[in-house]
Amino acid sequence: MAMVLQMSTFLHQYLYSSAHIVPVDKKSPMVLRFGILGASAMINPAAIIHPIETHNECVVAGFASRDKKDAEKAAKMYGHGVAKAYGSYEQLLADENIDAVYIPLPNGMHYEWASKALDAGKHVLLEKPFTSNAKQARKLVAKAEEKQLVLLEGFHWQFHPAAHAMKAEITSGKFGKILRSESWMTTPAGSIPKSDIRWKFDLAGGALMDMTYVVSATRYYLSAGTPSSVVSAKARPYKTDPRVDSCMEAELTYDLEQGPVKSKIVADMDRPNLAFVVPRVWELPSIEIETERAVFYYYNFMMPHLYHYISITDKKTGHTTYQKHYRDGTAWSQQGEAWWSTYRWQLQAFLDKIRGRVPHHWVTGKSSIDQMETIDAIYEKAGLPLRP
Ligand SMILES: NC(=O)C1=CN([C@@H]2O[C@H](COP(=O)(O)OP(=O)(O)OC[C@H]3O[C@@H](n4cnc5c(N)ncnc54)[C@H](OP(=O)(O)O)[C@@H]3O)[C@@H](O)[C@H]2O)C=CC1
Numbered sequence: 001m002a003m004v005l006q007m008s009t010f011l012h013q014y015l016y017s018s019a020h021i022v023p024v025d026k027k028s029p030m031v032l033r034f035g036i037l038g039a040s041a042m043i044n045p046a047a048i049i050h051p052i053e054t055h056n057e058c059v060v061a062g063f064a065s066r067d068k069k070d071a072e073k074a075a076k077m078y079g080h081g082v083a084k085a086y087g088s089y090e091q092l093l094a095d096e097n098i099d100a101v102y103i104p105l106p107n108g109m110h111y112e113w114a115s116k117a118l119d120a121g122k123h124v125l126l127e128k129p130f131t132s133n134a135k136q137a138r139k140l141v142a143k144a145e146e147k148q149l150v151l152l153e154g155f156h157w158q159f160h161p162a163a164h165a166m167k168a169e170i171t172s173g174k175f176g177k178i179l180r181s182e183s184w185m186t187t188p189a190g191s192i193p194k195s196d197i198r199w200k201f202d203l204a205g206g207a208l209m210d211m212t213y214v215v216s217a218t219r220y221y222l223s224a225g226t227p228s229s230v231v232s233a234k235a236r237p238y239k240t241d242p243r244v245d246s247c248m249e250a251e252l253t254y255d256l257e258q259g260p261v262k263s264k265i266v267a268d269m270d271r272p273n274l275a276f277v278v279p280r281v282w283e284l285p286s287i288e289i290e291t292e293r294a295v296f297y298y299y300n301f302m303m304p305h306l307y308h309y310i311s312i313t314d315k316k317t318g319h320t321t322y323q324k325h326y327r328d329g330t331a332w333s334q335q336g337e338a339w340w341s342t343y344r345w346q347l348q349a350f351l352d353k354i355r356g357r358v359p360h361h362w363v364t365g366k367s368s369i370d371q372m373e374t375i376d377a378i379y380e381k382a383g384l385p386l387r388p
């Protein structure tokens with residue numbers, strides 16, 4: 001289902017950004033010039049190109065590809081006559097006219113290229129998962145601190161008003177302590193092509209890596225770092241490479257100040273059809289959290305701009321209330337439009353951080369390290385090697 005969501009978001013982004021394109025002066029010192037490493041990545045239009053088109057403080061100034069023709073194609077299609085094409089990532093990084101880079105490369109290349117970008121003095125918006133493993137994450141965060149540059153893991157969903165509205169309810173104290181959580185993300189069997197980067201161990205593929213959202217949502221709503229223990233972890237190995245998890249299910253325990261919480265996560269890139277024929281298209285990435293007095297359920301936490309709801313069921317009365325949030329919210333007073341996607345909210349925060357303004361939300365380096373430490377611990381418990 002995740003792929004269907006991705007396609008819907010492409011359409012959503014295309015339609016809304018076309019209606020809200022803002023012309024910007026590339027030469028103005030106030031305009032941040034982005035370069036994209038991996039011009040032909042599938043995620044580019046939704047995650048960065050269309051959001052930038054609707055922002056008056058930034059522009060895509062360069063596309064780099066392994067093949068210069070692909071960079072030229074992207075520049076022609078999305079460059080608005082100002083973007084340059086580069087036939088290698090190194091060439092883009094060497095260009096002093098680029099201020100920041102977006103990195104949508106295969107997971108296993110995140111560390112190398114984010115590190116090189118920081119060395120070249122660029123701010124980095126890095127796709128999830130942050131790196132291949134926690135060791136790399138620690139090194140990368142240290143490098144960004146040393147260079148005093150902005151480095152952000154692209155957990156776009158956390159920047160959306162609905163994410164914050166749900167968190168504000170959970171942490172309000174009205175519903176008591178958190179007791180347990182369960183988060184899942186699936187995509188129907190056969191929907192990810194065999195050639196996809198997600199199936200390649202050497203590129204740090206695997207369901208837990210790709211659907212890292214289930215871990216990050218759990219940690220975000222529990223305000224947690226790393227689990228005190230991975231109670232169980234079971235991988236369904238990918239047919240042609242058992243080091244790659246086509247599905248990962250794990251049970252974690254968090255020892256929070258408020259008390260222990262049991263969390264289950266499910267990430268399935270090859271979800272069997274219902275009765276062998278019906279793809280489970282209704283299974284959007286979701287999280288359920290039980291507290292002493294209520295059960296929360298956030299349906300489609302990953303792409304809430306398309307559709308979402310948050311339900312809160314009172315455990316005593318059984319009464320359920322529903323909420324939807326497309327703008328404003330606890331962390332926002334003035335910013336944002338109802339049509340902004342999670343990626344547009346994320347871009348706003350990234351720019352605010354670079355410009356010295358206070359972003360409405362941030363994914364800290366420590367959080368990205370904790371995230372990768374959790375992923376490593378789950379792989380270890382499942383008996384799979386850490387990603388290279
Ligand atoms: N935030 C979100 O919502 C999403 C995030 N992602 C993340 O973005 C990243 C890219 O995903 P996606 O766009 O689906 O990936 P794609 O396979 O579509 O794109 C990856 C790009 O990386 C470049 N590349 C460099 N080396 C290789 C290699 N050895 N094999 C394949 N590609 C290579 C290619 O660009 P070129 O040839 O032009 O250099 C390629 O187009 C992943 O880390 C993924 O987790 C993905 C989807 C959604």
Ligand SMILES: O=C1OC[C@@H](O)[C@H](O)[C@H]1O
Pocket residue numbers: 002003004006210211
């Ligand atoms: O980040 C992602 O979000 C959407 C999914 O379809 C995709 O597999 C994943 O990389």
